Amino acid sequence: MVSSTCNPAKYLSGQCGGKSRFILLIGAVFVGASLMISVALLCCFIRRRSKLKARHSTKRLLSAATGNCNIPFYSYKEIEKATNSFSDKQRLGNGAYGTVYAGKLHDEWVAIKRIKHRGHEIMDQVMNEIKLISSVRHPNLVQLLGCSIEHGEQILVYEFMENGTLCQHLQRERGVGLSWLSRLNIAAETAQAISHLHSAANPPIYHRDIKSSNILLDCKFRSKVADFGLSRLGMAETSHISTAPQGTPGYLDPQYHQNFHLSDKSDVYSFGVVLAEIISGLKAVDFNRPPDEVNLAALATDRIGRACLNEIIDPFLEPCMDDAWTLSSVQKVAELAFRCLAFHRDMRPTMIEVTAELELIKLSRWPSSEENTYTASSEGSSHCSPSSVSEKPLSITKSRSLRSVIALQNGDAGSFNSSEKLRDNSPVSFQNTWSSERSSPSSNSLLSNVIQ
Numbered sequence: 001m002v003s004s005t006c007n008p009a010k011y012l013s014g015q016c017g018g019k020s021r022f023i024l025l026i027g028a029v030f031v032g033a034s035l036m037i038s039v040a041l042l043c044c045f046i047r048r049r050s051k052l053k054a055r056h057s058t059k060r061l062l063s064a065a066t067g068n069c070n071i072p073f074y075s076y077k078e079i080e081k082a083t084n085s086f087s088d089k090q091r092l093g094n095g096a097y098g099t100v101y102a103g104k105l106h107d108e109w110v111a112i113k114r115i116k117h118r119g120h121e122i123m124d125q126v127m128n129e130i131k132l133i134s135s136v137r138h139p140n141l142v143q144l145l146g147c148s149i150e151h152g153e154q155i156l157v158y159e160f161m162e163n164g165t166l167c168q169h170l171q172r173e174r175g176v177g178l179s180w181l182s183r184l185n186i187a188a189e190t191a192q193a194i195s196h197l198h199s200a201a202n203p204p205i206y207h208r209d210i211k212s213s214n215i216l217l218d219c220k221f222r223s224k225v226a227d228f229g230l231s232r233l234g235m236a237e238t239s240h241i242s243t244a245p246q247g248t249p250g251y252l253d254p255q256y257h258q259n260f261h262l263s264d265k266s267d268v269y270s271f272g273v274v275l276a277e278i279i280s281g282l283k284a285v286d287f288n289r290p291p292d293e294v295n296l297a298a299l300a301t302d303r304i305g306r307a308c309l310n311e312i313i314d315p316f317l318e319p320c321m322d323d324a325w326t327l328s329s330v331q332k333v334a335e336l337a338f339r340c341l342a343f344h345r346d347m348r349p350t351m352i353e354v355t356a357e358l359e360l361i362k363l364s365r366w367p368s369s370e371e372n373t374y375t376a377s378s379e380g381s382s383h384c385s386p387s388s389v390s391e392k393p394l395s396i397t398k399s400r401s402l403r404s405v406i407a408l409q410n411g412d413a414g415s416f417n418s419s420e421k422l423r424d425n426s427p428v429s430f431q432n433t434w435s436s437e438r439s440s441p442s443s444n445s446l447l448s449n450v451i452q
Contacts, residue, residue, distance in 0.1 A: 071134055072146035078105065079148050079155055083112055102160065110145055111161070115154040126154050129228045136201050140193035142216055142226040161224060163217035166274075170212060170281050170314075177316040180326050181365075182221055183278045187333065188358040189223035190215050194271060195351035198264045206262055210270035211251045211284065212277050250284030250295060255345050265345035268354065269297075272340025276300035279334055281314030297341050304338045329361050 082103030083090050092100040098115040115126060133144045148155040166186060168174040178186075190210075197205040209227055216224045251273045253266035273284050276296050282289075284296045293299045303312045309331065313321070320326045336357055342348045349357070 071130065071144065074105065074146050074148045074155075074157060076148055076150035076153060076155075079103065079112060079153075079157075082110070086114065103157075105145075105157065109160040111158045113156045113158065115156070126156065129156070132205055132228045136197065136205065138193055138196045138200075140189045140223050140225060141196070142224040158226070159224075161216035161226075162219040163221055165213050166215040166217060166223070167212035167277075169217070170277055171283065178221075180317055180320055180330065184329065184333070184358070184362055186215065186217070186221065186223045187275060187278055188355065188362060190225060190274065191271065191351060191355040191358050193223070193225040194267055195355045198267070198351050204264060206264060207267050207270075208262065209248060209251075210267050210274060211248050212274050215274070248284075250297065253345070254343055261345075263345060264351065265348045268340050268348045268351060269342075269345075271351070271354065272337045272348075273297050275333055275337035275340065276312075279309075279314065279330060279337065280312040281316060282312065300334075301338055301341050304334050309334050325365050329364065332361050333358070 080086070082105050083101040086099075086101060090102045092102055092111065094100075098113050101112045101114065103110050103112040130144065130147065133141070142161070143159045144156065145159060146157040148157070163169075164174050169178050194207065194210065197207060205228075207225070207228065210225070214225060214227045216226050218224060251270040253269040256262050256266045256269075273296060276282075276299075277284060280296070280300065282296050282299075285294060286296070287294055289299075300312060303309055313330065317326075317330070321330075336349075336354065340348055340354065
């Protein structure tokens with residue numbers, strides 16, 4: 001008689017009946033399935049815990065980076081909804097480290113930078129940008145509005161710049177061209193922002209990537225300096241810090257490239273290249289030019305040094321060269337650019353000096369006979385007036401304007417901003433496209449069908 005019970009030994013020796021074998025087989029399958037499910041659940045738990053740990057670690061790093069500044073965290077779902085699942089129709093452009101999209105968060109248009117590379121180096125750069133940009137406040141520095149770190153993503157949210165970049169306007173990729181007064185205002189505001197980084201921040205901040213594509217323009221063509229990924233903190237007690245050269249070809253300080261000494265004068269050199277771009281409308285590096293003219297810094301210093309400035313002035317500005325003030329101010333800005341582009345850093349002015357000189361050049365436009373009251377008036381040619389819109393009258397004294405230069409160095413946004421008072425109120429259309437080219441937030445084109 002066969003036993004009613006069957007153990008594995010009996011099963012293997014063939015002493016079990018068919019029904020008992022079947023029951024034992026079912027039991028073994030159930031046990032095996034249970035083990036597999038348990039292992040799978042354990043793996044999922046470990047993976048989820050690892051992700052949560054990484055997320056909390058990143059949040060701690062962000063908190064440490066921002067200090068007392070609270071940077072809002074957006075959920076991935078919010079970002080995904082704002083960009084229509086990162087739709088190509090809302091893509092502003094691709095950069096070296098990420099893709100920038102236009103998005104709408106809480107009924108406000110923003111620029112969303114999605115970091116496409118991962119790793120410690122990229123994370124360090126993201127953290128560096130968050131740390132530096134959240135540590136300073138100035139009306140001419142782009143503002144970081146928040147970030148998202150869910151689903152392994154690194155996403156930064158910036159204020160949206162409706163008018164793209166200075167580079168796009170100088171290259172006629174956007175708009176019909178900037179008047180000289182608009183260019184001068186943009187130069188002065190950019191100088192104020194850089195000067196604030198150098199002088200008001202403690203320790204000082206060296207941007208390391210000043211270029212026309214990192215100078216953004218808002219709806220009123222106010223300048224905002226962006227992209228702090230390469231920026232570094234300086235040391236107040238030393239003239240420079242030693243670090244491997246990084247930056248954009250054509251803008252890089254040659255002495256920094258030669259001896260690895262980064263200083264505030266490295267940004268001064270880069271700004272000198274921007275001034276040369278503003279005057280000439282030429283690219284910082286262009287291999288379509290003759291070999292000895294590929295580098296704009298070398299070309300500009302040669303022409304300015306030989307008193308041949310007329311050879312590089314932007315043809316768009318030529319109709320205004322008959323105006324005495326325009327001609328004189330272009331020459332003064334060219335002389336300032338020449339000094340900024342000096343090879344030896346000790347020969348270059350500081351950004352405070354550059355800012356003061358640009359403000360004085362602007363003020364020289366107004367006749368002093370009007371009891372020190374300066375009124376901006378519209379000009380007949382669209383080349384000579386900012387964006388073909390007449391300027392609004394203003395009543396400011398010269399002494400007050402000069403005091404505003406000092407106030408701006410200290411980042412006093414409440415103080416009078418002479419350049420903002422001089423700003424034109426040019427209308428802007430969202431139908432103007434931005435060309436897709438560069439990496440800084442809001443630095444590329446918003447397609448006409450993004451904003452309806």
